[in-house]
Amino acid sequence: MTCAPTEASPELGPAPALEDADYFHVSNMLSPEEQQRLKVMRDVLTQEIRPHVAEFWTKDEFPHHLLKKLGQHGFGAIETEPGSRLFKGLVYAELARADLSLSTLVGIHNELIVGALLEAGSAEQQDRWIPRLKTFDAVGSFALTEPDHGSDIAKGLCTTATKEGDEWVLNGFKRWIGGATFADFLIVFARDTADHEVKGFIVETDRPGVHARKIEHKMALRIIPNADITLENVRIPAENALTGAANFSAANILLRNSRAWVGWEAAGAQMAIYDVVHHYATSRHQFGRPLAEFQLVQQPIAKILGNVTASLAMMAQLARLQEAGGLEMSHAALVKASTTALARESAQLGRGLLGGNGILADREMGKIFADVEAIYTYEGTYEVNSLIVGRAVTGASAFI
Incomplete structure (x- = not known):
């Protein structure tokens, strides 16, 4: 019996809409105007960015033309344009959903570079750099x-x-x-x-x-x-x-804000994981039926969705704290440690569910699996962020 291969192409097809991974509809808390803005930005990422990043990831090469495209669509001005903290956080999540490398650069750009100039720069420094930073004409x-x-x-x-x-x-x-x-x-x-x-x-x-x-x-x-x-x-x-x-207190404020942003990155990475495993399980057949019909496939999918949902819920509450001016370093440390740990678990489950295809960058899962390891340790390791939380809740510092 001769069988033609059914998976010659690694193309995954279009990613599901946010509502599929946003199971508790966090995005519905946005105003109608912000929901529409988010949809437009998501469409840009889904159609013009996400399908192309695996090639550059594999080549270890930076796609400058994609950065310019992001600038044209407002991703360089997330922190300077009007919008709720929840909206901005969900934009960061969508960036991570498309690619964690680009979301890292865009997040650093907004939270640490533009953020530093807004928090600590002189009027002259702001006038010199921010207009060009908003469009990525300067980096x-x-x-x-x-x-x-x-x-x-x-x-x-x-x-x-x-x-x-x-x-x-x-x-x-x-x-x-x-x-x-x-x-x-x-x-x-x-x-x-x-x-x-x-x-x-x-x-x-x-x-x-x-x-x-x-x-x-x-x-x-x-x-x-x-x-x-x-x-x-x-x-x-x-x-x-x-x-x-x-x-150093000025740097500490920036680090607090960037740890909160990494929480959104971790949530977005998990949305990407869910996209991949959901599509794979419903489209690939084994033993004559879709993988999605097997109990041992449904269980990790449900776990991944639970991790996504927990991360988004935590980040939505953090956005409310941030909006009210109540964000503290211990809050940011807790979400950074917790959401990246959940992302790490989700990536492990997703990589296993895809079998051999889980180590391929152009199937996305292999790329996400590796990238999640980086966000787990940057902007403060899991252990250091845990100690920040522990100090806050016990009153005792475990730092030497």
């Missing part, structure tokens, strides 16, 4: 982490800034800096050698002494390039200092 990069300091960066940061006349001189090293190989400027956090406070600075990447080298051999978030940065006697004018970032 910034957030340079905080160092080769030997990640979780302990607040106390361990070694990069220095020395005031000499009307200039600052920066020296040091940064690591894992996303998008730095093509960014127009870095927001660098460095320790003032005079008062030993950690301060923020805008450093244009074409200044002498700024060197960015791509980190090779990544197995996750392969679309966004991360870089090692060397700052060697880099001179910047005094007006490049972020006037509102005179100590």
Whole structure:
């Protein structure tokens, strides 16, 4: 008996609409206008971005034309345009649903770059950069982490800034800096050698002494390039200092907001997982019937949907806290730790459900599986975020 292959093409077809993964209809809490805006942005991501990212992920290559397309459709201005926190969060989720690498770059862009300028930048700095950032005509990069300091960066940061006349001189090293190989400027956090406070600075990447080298051999978030940065006697004018970032508390506010954003990323990644497993189980046949008819297939699908639903519900409540001005670091740490752990479990279940096809990037599941491992540990590891929550609820710090 000769059988023609039925799965020669890895094409998954169109992803289900948000309502399929948003089982408790969180998006219905948006106003009708925001629901329509979300639909338009989702359609752009589903039709113009998601079908093309696996190729670039596999090649470890950044698709600059897709970034321009995102800019044309308002994804560079999420934090500067009107909208509820729930709407903005669901946009971040849709970005992650399309691709976690691009959502990482867009999230850093909005939460950490635009956010830093809005929170701590001077009027002149905002006027210079924000109009171009909104359309991705300019790209910034957030340079905080160092080769030997990640979780302990607040106390361990070694990069220095020395005031000499009307200039600052920066020296040091940064690591894992996303998008730095093509960014127009870095927001660098460095320790003032005079008062030993950690301060923020805008450093244009074409200044002498700024060197960015791509980190090779990544197995996750392969679309966004991360870089090692060397700052060697880099001179910047005094007006490049972020006037509102005179100590580490400014960076801490940004880290709080970015941890909340990662919670939306984790929810979006799980929506993508659900899309893939639902489509696969209902379209692939084994033993003469669809996989979806088997109990051992339905159970992980239900578990994944439960994880998605729990993550979206948690993030919706966090959005309400954020809207009311009540967001605290422990809230952000809890959602970051919890939703990424759920995403990790969902990715494991989805990868297993697809069998051998679960390790293929162009089937999406293999790519998502790897990328979820990255979001599980960035913006604070699961353990560090857990300790932040533990300190908040017990009053006792377990940090050394």
